[in-house]
Amino acid sequence: MAEAILTLQDAAIYQENNRVLNNVNLEVKRGEFLYLIGKTGAGKSSFLKTLYGDLSLLEGEGSIVEYDLKKLKEKDIPYLRRKLGVVFQDFKLLPDRNIHENLLFVLKATGWKEKAEMNLKIEEVLDKVGMKMQAHKMPHQISGGEQQRVAIARALLNDPELILADEPTGNLDPQTSVEIMNVLKNINENGKTILMATHDYALIMKFPSKTLKVEDGTIFEVVQRTV
Template sequence: MSETILELKDAAIFQKDSLVLNEVTLDVRKGEFVYLIGKTGSGKSSFMKTLYGDLPLKQGTGSIVGFDLTKLREKEIPYLRRKIGIVFQDFKLLPDRNINKNLHFVLKATGWKDSHKMNQKIEEVLNKVGMKTKGFKFPHQLSGGEQQRVAIARALLNDPELILADEPTGNLDPQTSVEVMKVLQEIHKSGRSILMATHDYALILKYPSKTLKCDGNKIFEVVQRAV
């Protein structure tokens, strides 16, 4: 059996004081690709934020890449985020610097010192997402799909054990969504675990995988029937 890298038991997810999800019990194993689906407002983003330390886990138990979410201290969050890669819907690239400098900033912030190694790593991750020649461009000079590829490259910088992708195709047209999905599939094939929140059912049909659904304050696994 492959090891569990994300596990929650009877967890309650809160956004400030309001309960968003209750009695959440699930696990994601190393090497899995898991979808998280659900309507807007069903708790997907709050769930993701709890996993990367933006929201505290106040009830139940939970661990992610070896960190206990119930005991997570403020000062440990940067270390947690080195072991997970986060891909956001709105890219979150810094507009005032080019792509190489965007990635350089992340490496510096996560403790890298050697500039030669940093440059090598940046080239490696941009190459993985098909953006090797675009490092000198600024975010506004790239299309939405290209910006999301860069965001995926950024999530790979610290060789994360798990990638959390929160609606990574939410701002993209269908054709570009498929291209970005192919990049994520390639990364998954290289042995990485991915948890992807999405409401793009066309992608799920095209690339079926284990699917969790947020609905009625709960998260449960959806059994996919053959179409």
């Protein structure tokens, strides 16, 4: 049986002093692909921020990639984030350097030293998202969909155990969104666990998978209607 990569028990999620979510009980198994849906402002981003250490878990129990979220210290956060890949809606590429240099910056920041190893790793992750030939280009020279592919490649650099994607298709047109979903699904089929926040219901219908809903201050699994 697949082991749990993320568990929460009776957890409350706070944004500053406001309780955003309450009584969250959740288990994500290694290798799963899950959607996290809910209206804007329902608490999806606060939930994800708690998972990657941006917000503290103040109530309840939580464990992610073998880190205890309740006991997480400031000094642990960089190590936690090496085991997580985070993909944002707005790509967050550094505009003053090319694609290869963007990824090199992340590797250096996370402790890589060997130049040949770094170059090899960058080539490998760009190849996985179909961007190997664009490594010399600047972010402004490629499309939004291509920038998101690079952002996914960046999330793969440290071979994460879990990828958290926060509205990764939010700024993209429908066709490009489908292309990005195909990239993410392919990564999932190769063994990576993915938790993706979205409110693109067309995508969920096209790529059905286990779905969690954030509503009325808590999170629960919803069963998708099949036509």
